[in-house]
Amino acid sequence: MFTEDLPIIQAVIIMSVVIGLYRLCTWFMMKYQPFEYLLEGKPVYIVENGRLVLEKIKEGKMSHDEFFSEMRRQGVEHLGQVRIGLLEVNGNFSLVLYPLDDTRYGLPLFPKPYQAVQQVQPDYHYACMYCGNVAYLTQAHELCNRCHNKSRRWAKAINNEIVT
Numbered sequence: 735m736f737t738e739d740l741p742i743i744q745a746v747i748i749m750s751v752v753i754g755l756y757r758l759c760t761w762f763m764m765k766y767q768p769f770e771y772l773l774e775g776k777p778v779y780i781v782e783n784g785r786l787v788l789e790k791i792k793e794g795k796m797s798h799d800e801f802f803s804e805m806r807r808q809g810v811e812h813l814g815q816v817r818i819g820l821l822e823v824n825g826n827f828s829l830v831l832y833p834l835d836d837t838r839y840g841l842p843l844f845p846k847p848y849q850a851v852q853q854v855q856p857d858y859h860y861a862c863m864y865c866g867n868v869a870y871l872t873q874a875h876e877l878c879n880r881c882h883n884k885s886r887r888w889a890k891a892i893n894n895e896i897v898t
């Protein structure tokens with residue numbers, strides 16, 4: 735009996751190891767997506783002049799969440815505070831901020847203000863939730879003339895100065 739069972743046990747162990755490794759790889763890739771950029775071996779622009787770099791988000795290589803969270807961690811409240819956001823080869827995220835008196839309207843990075851508006855008011859600035867483009871709107875679901883993203887979601891832009 736024992737010798738007959740052995741191959742089954744071996745098979746079960748091998749299967750478990752394979753499944754375990756697969757899960758580990760998946761988890762690793764999800765958690766450390768920036769490693770993909772590291773493989774490219776060069777710094778990657780994520781934010782330029784207060785807006786997300788369009789090519790990167792269109793390639794689908796970038797998820798907002800990772801970089802939003804990194805910017806929040808560095809005390810940034812909205813994209814209008816950021817002149818350059820760069821993912822370094824070593825995985826660090828470098829920020830160059832606008833001087834206080836040059837802070838502009840930008841896409842909020844914190845969850846509460848990062849919400850799609852349902853109505854717009856004239857003379858208010860709104861930020862495209864996909865690319866960070868800031869514009870005046872006449873209706874809540876206008877097409878963004880920068881990214882042309884189908885979601886047509888806009889958040890109310892803010893222009894608070896960074897607290898240093």
Ligand SMILES: [Zn+2]
Pocket residue numbers: 862863864865866867878879880881882883
């Ligand atoms: Zn846009």
